[in-house]
Amino acid sequence: xxxxxxxxxxxxxxxxxxxxxxxxxxxxxxxxxxxxxxxxxxxxxxxxxxxxxxxxxxxxxxxxxxxxxxxxxxxxxxxxxxxxxxxxxxxxxxxxxxxxxxxxxxxxxxxxxxxxxxxxxxxxxxxxxxxxxxxxxxxxxxxxxxxxxxxxxxxxxxxxxxxxxxxxxxxxxxxxxxxxxxxxxxxxxxxxxxxxxxxxxxxxxxxxxxxxxxxxxxxxxxxxxxxxxxxxxxxxxxxxxxxxxxxxxxxxxxxxxxxxxxxxxxxxxxxxxxxxxxxxxxxxxxxxxxxxxxxxxxxxxxxxxxxxxxxxxxxxxxxxxxxxxxxxxxxxxxxxxxxxxxxxxxxxxxxxxxxxxxxxxxxxxxxxxxxxxxxxxxxxxxxxxxxxxxxxxxxxxxxxxxxxxxxxx
Amino acid sequence: xxxxxxxxxxxxxxxxxxxxxxxxxxxxxxxxxxxxxxxxxxxxxxxxxxxxxxxxxxxxxxxxxxxxxxxxxxxxxxxxxxxxxxxxxxxxxxxxxxxxxxxxxxxxxxxxxxxxxxxxxxxxxxxxxxxxxxxxxxxxxxxxxxxxxxxxxxxxxxxxxxxxxxxxxxxxxxxxxxxxxxxxxxxxxxxxxxxxxxxxxxxxxxxxxxxxxxxxxxxxxxxxxxxxxxxxxxxxxxxxxxxxxxxxxxxxxxxxxxxxxxxxxxx
Ligand SMILES: Cc1ncc(COP(=O)(O)O)c(C=O)c1O
Numbered sequence: 001x002x003x004x005x006x007x008x009x010x011x012x013x014x015x016x017x018x019x020x021x022x023x024x025x026x027x028x029x030x031x032x033x034x035x036x037x038x039x040x041x042x043x044x045x046x047x048x049x050x051x052x053x054x055x056x057x058x059x060x061x062x063x064x065x066x067x068x069x070x071x072x073x074x075x076x077x078x079x080x081x082x083x084x085x086x087x088x089x090x091x092x093x094x095x096x097x098x099x100x101x102x103x104x105x106x107x108x109x110x111x112x113x114x115x116x117x118x119x120x121x122x123x124x125x126x127x128x129x130x131x132x133x134x135x136x137x138x139x140x141x142x143x144x145x146x147x148x149x150x151x152x153x154x155x156x157x158x159x160x161x162x163x164x165x166x167x168x169x170x171x172x173x174x175x176x177x178x179x180x181x182x183x184x185x186x187x188x189x190x191x192x193x194x195x196x197x198x199x200x201x202x203x204x205x206x207x208x209x210x211x212x213x214x215x216x217x218x219x220x221x222x223x224x225x226x227x228x229x230x231x232x233x234x235x236x237x238x239x240x241x242x243x244x245x246x247x248x249x250x251x252x253x254x255x256x257x258x259x260x261x262x263x264x265x266x267x268x269x270x271x272x273x274x275x276x277x278x279x280x281x282x283x284x285x286x287x288x289x290x291x292x293x294x295x296x297x298x299x300x301x302x303x304x305x306x307x308x309x310x311x312x313x314x315x316x317x318x319x320x321x322x323x324x325x326x327x328x329x330x331x332x333x334x335x336x337x338x339x340x341x342x343x344x345x346x347x348x349x350x351x352x353x354x355x356x357x358x359x360x361x362x363x364x365x366x367x368x369x370x371x372x373x374x375x376x377x378x379x380x381x382x383x384x385x386x387x388x389x390x391x392x393x394x395x396x397x398x399x400x401x402x403x404x405x406x407x408x409x
Numbered sequence: 410x411x412x413x414x415x416x417x418x419x420x421x422x423x424x425x426x427x428x429x430x431x432x433x434x435x436x437x438x439x440x441x442x443x444x445x446x447x448x449x450x451x452x453x454x455x456x457x458x459x460x461x462x463x464x465x466x467x468x469x470x471x472x473x474x475x476x477x478x479x480x481x482x483x484x485x486x487x488x489x490x491x492x493x494x495x496x497x498x499x500x501x502x503x504x505x506x507x508x509x510x511x512x513x514x515x516x517x518x519x520x521x522x523x524x525x526x527x528x529x530x531x532x533x534x535x536x537x538x539x540x541x542x543x544x545x546x547x548x549x550x551x552x553x554x555x556x557x558x559x560x561x562x563x564x565x566x567x568x569x570x571x572x573x574x575x576x577x578x579x580x581x582x583x584x585x586x587x588x589x590x591x592x593x594x595x596x597x598x599x600x601x602x603x604x605x606x607x608x609x610x611x612x613x614x615x616x617x618x619x620x621x622x623x624x625x626x627x628x629x630x631x632x633x634x635x636x637x638x639x640x641x642x643x644x645x646x647x648x649x650x651x652x653x654x655x656x657x658x659x660x661x662x663x664x665x666x667x668x669x670x671x672x673x674x675x676x
Contacts, residue, residue, distance in 0.1 A: 017542065027511055029469045030540050031563035031588055033570060173475060174465065186468040191589040193565065290512040290538075291466060303488050304516025306465040 012257055014324075018207020018294075021330060023323035026206040027290040028186075035193045040208045042113050047215075052108065059104045060219065063137070064094045066101075067223045070231065070384075075354035076367070080374025083381035086236065087357070088224045088252060090388050097360065097389030098220060098248040099130040103199060105216035107134035110197040117141040117196040121185045123150055123178035123244065124315030124362060125157025126389055127201030132166035134199075142166040145184040147177035150314045156393050175308040178244075178318045182292050202245025203322030206293030210322050217251025224384060225255050232382060238263040238373055241386035242365040243283070243336065244315045246322035248388035253334060263335070266325065267369035269311035270338030280309035282321040283329050283336040296323040312341040312397065315362040315389075337372075339365040345401050347371060348391065360389035361397065413532040413557045414580040417456050417504060418616045418637060427633035427668045429454060430618060431661060432508060432642035433649060434461035435494040436486025437477045442653075444497050449654035450645065451503045453661025458498060459535060459640070462491050462509035469537045471592030473643040477650070488513055488522075492529045499530025506559065506580070508535040514547075523550035533557025533580045541577045548577060559583050562608060564600040575612030581638055582608055586621045592643050602635040625660075629667030639668050 018024045026036060046052040060066040068089045077085045090098040110118055118140045122128030128144040135142035144161055148170045151158050161168050174180035182200075189198045203210045203217075221239075228236055239256055241249035243266040256262045271279035279285065282297045289298035291306055299307040299319035311317040328334035344361060347368035352358045359367060363386070370385045377383070391398070412418075421428045431450040435443050447458050463478035463486055470478070491507065498505040507526060514522045514534075526534065533556045539547060541560055551558045557580025562571055565588060575582055586601035601619050608617045619632045620640030632639045641664055648656040 025543050026540065027538050027543060028540070029538055029563070029585075030561045030570070030574065031469075031565050031585060033540060034565040034567060173479075179466065183466055183468050187471070187590050190469065193588060287516075289516055292468075293538075295515075298512075300512065300516060302516075304513035305482065306512075 012254070014207065014211050018211065020324045020327035022288070023296045023326040024207055024210060024294050026293060027295065028206045028293040029190060031190050032193065032206070035189070036206055036208065038113060039109070042109050043208055043212050046109060046112060052112070056105055056108055060101065064100045064104065065092065066219065068092050070224060070227045073355045076351055077374070079350060079354070080371045080383070081377070082379030083374030083377050083383050085370055085374065085383050085385055086228070087385050087387040088220060090220060090248065090386060091357070091359065091363065091390035095126070095130045095133050096392065097126040097130065098217060098251060099127040099201060100133070101219055101251070102201065102213045102216040102247060103127070103130040103134045106197065106199045107138050107140065110140060110199070111138055113197060115195055115197045117192065118199050119143045119145065119185050119188050119196055120199045120201060121145045121178065121181040122201060123147070123181065123317060124313070124360065125150065125154040125161070125393060126315065126360070128166070128168070129157050129160045129164070131199050131201070132161040132164035135166065136164045143188070144168050145171050145181040145188070147171050147175070147181045149176045150178065150181070153397055154314050154393050155396070177309070177314065179306065179309070186292070202247040203250050203324060204245040204292055204294055204296070204320055210294065210324055213247055214250045214254060214324065217247050218254050220248065220251040220386065221253060221255035224252060228384060234382070235259055235262050236382045236384040237377060238265055238381070239384045239386070240265045240267060240366045240370045240373060242266070242316060242362050242388060243268045243321060243325065244318050244362060245320070246325045248386050250322065250324055252386040257333065264328070264333065265369060265373060266334060266336045267339045267365045268336055269313055269316035269365060270340045271310040271312070273340050274338045278310040279338065280311040280317050280319065281338045282319060283325060284338045286319070288326065291320040294323045296326045297321050297329070312401070313344065313361040313365065315360070316365065337369060339368045343368045345398070348398065349402070357387070358391035359387055360391050361394045363388045410555060412580045413555065414457070418581070421456060427636055427671070428456040428638040429629070429661070429665050429668045430457045430459060430638050430640045431455040431645050432459040432461055432640065433645050434463045434474065434477050434481050435491040436463055436481035436484055437646070437649065438480060439484055440486060440490045440494065444494055445654050446649050446657050447494065447498055448501065449658040450661050451498070453658035454665025455661050457504045457506065459508040460491060460495050460498070460505050462488065462507060462513055464510040464513060467510060469590055471590040471643065473646050474591050477646045488517055492525055495526065495531045496529040505531055506533040506535060506557065507531055508537065511536060511539040519546045520550040520553065523554040523556055527554040527556055531556065533559055535559040535583060537561055541574055544577070561585055562604065564588055564604050568607065568611065571607055572611040575608060575615055578615060581616040581618045582612065583640070584608060584617050584619050584636070586619050589621065591621055601632065605635050626663040626667030629664045630670055633668040634671040639664065
């Protein structure tokens with residue numbers, strides 16, 4: 001039996017001001033500081049409250065379906081230089097992605113703080129769906145901000161959120177994607193902070209979000225580590241995940257941080273290619289700067305203006321990244337590499353056809369990365385891939401993409 | 410050292426009135442036009458202008474200022490243009506501070522920015538998304554280049570944070586009148602006078618300016634009854650868009666009349 005300890009204390013902690021090395025902090029208007037302090041206190045108390053832990057673990061097990069299994073992918077592995085690929089099946093969670101882990105934790109915190117209203121941003125719509133779901137379950141009012149471009153390419157998830165009773169607000173400013181949805185959510189929060197909790201969907205944002213969201217997702221790595229040991233009698237040689245803001249990646253990486261033999265490799269969205277300028281690879285091609293409340297690697301121009309990201313994947317289409325990943329990059333404990341739209345879509349199709357698993361396009365970046373890594377490490381290597389979500393939401397995009405390239409429906 | 414803005418507050422105090430501070434983003438609608446608009450503001454009766462740095466992700470701004478910043482960025486405004494606008498105003502004898510989100514300054518180099526702003530004749534910086542807790546390098550640079558550092562406080566600020574923020578502020582403390590983003594509002598909220606009262610308890614002698622929502626002379630008079638400065642932003646942007654420098658001059662004149670006849674009760 002896998003033991004679930006989503007709020008167990010961790011070894012690598014930020015300092016009291018929320019810095020992982022040079023990265024993190026709170027670059028937000030003073031108006032939000034009281035709410036961030038309140039959240040920090042509520043979270044700190046909840047972590048050491050056995051009732052909170054029991055309630056969260058109960059929901060994760062009985063409602064979300066944890067633990068999620070691991071699945072070996074032998075036919076996919078034939079395309080990976082003979083390395084064995086094992087998938088951590090976050091796609092099988094209720095609502096279809098890892099996002100539910102964090103959302104259930106924050107929804108319970110919202111209740112604990114006595115706030116009746118929740119706001120969230122969403123890119124792919126998976127975080128929005130998870131938040132709408134938790135709000136339906138707990139009777140909270142829910143408003144989700146979503147870039148207009150994303151409401152179109154992830155229309156299925158807009159419908160799901162509305163079915164669940166959430167209000168979905170299309171955001172028409174800036175690049176009309178995830179970055180601008182977060183801006184709008186922050187504006188709402190500044191205005192309604194007395195009654196409202198902002199359920200941020202990734203490990204970015206001001207302290208305490210990066211550490212809190214990470215801790216809620218550590219369950220992924222804690223389970224996977226035990227599952228690997230139980231089934232293979234050893235740890236994997238490498239763990240891979242896709243990087244949007246970095247929540248599914250940090251969730252699976254973190255419990256392996258103190259296993260130096262395990263390589264941790266994150267795959268960013270390279271869009272049309274890092275050298276084209278049309279990409280979302282903040283760690284590969286950005287420089288440290290502030291966005292949405294934290295100092296971290298960022299795509300920005302020579303004047304410190306945020307540069308628009310580009311990716312076929314709405315969930316990775318973000319010019320920033322969580323601060324802990326910046327620190328893991330600088331310290332060398334984790335590596336980050338780019339995967340183009342084309343590479344991700346090839347992996348999307350390959351996993352569907354070889355294993356009968358249609359991944360989210362986000363997760364397909366991690367699969368593509370594992371294929372590369374497998375070819376480098378060769379036969380005998382054991383790779384663990386975080387399959388962060390399922391691809392139902394992406395069928396429209398896939399139809400268009402493959403039509404374009406092959407003329408096949 | 411005394412605040413660069415101390416003479417302004419002394420002069421206004423001698424006239425027993427609040428100061429009038431107007432905001433417009435540099436580069437809106439073009440760099441040259443923004444110069445003319447800022448001159449019109451001073452001409453109409455503003456004691457100080459806030460020259461805004463247009464930024465891609467202005468989370469404390471409502472739709473009016475967002476749209477102006479977007480237009481300025483599309484027009485290609487650069488940080489060095491902002492400095493040149495400040496230089497023009499100072500050269501013409503006007504007082505200017507810069508209002509900026511922090512990443513452009515961080516990227517430029519905090520000390521280099523302070524140096525170049527001081528050289529351009531700027532008097533200080535308003536920092537909407539930089540709290541004192543994160544401002545070590547800015548405070549050092551501001552001291553080195555003798556610039557005022559104008560931090561924001563909000564109705565949600567605890568007394569402890571008010572005191573801490575006031576203790577590192579120089580020039581004036583910027584009190585947000587409401588919880589929310591910039592944008593003209595019909596009523597000035599009661600939370601503003603309460604916040605100013607709390608600020609005065611913790612920082613006797615430090616001028617307190619009130620912003621967010623003021624759009625006409627009557628509201629300016631209301632705010633002037635309890636604050637040392639009335640700060641107007643979105644209404645100037647709207648005036649600039651609708652009627653250019655003449656409309657901006659007229660609004661400044663209306664507001665300037667307002668700060669000279671403080672009304673204790675809503676008009
Ligand atoms: C399935 C899936 N994976 C990954 C991501 C990217 O987010 P993160 O990097 O925070 O895991 C998203 C975001 O929408 C997602 O839906």
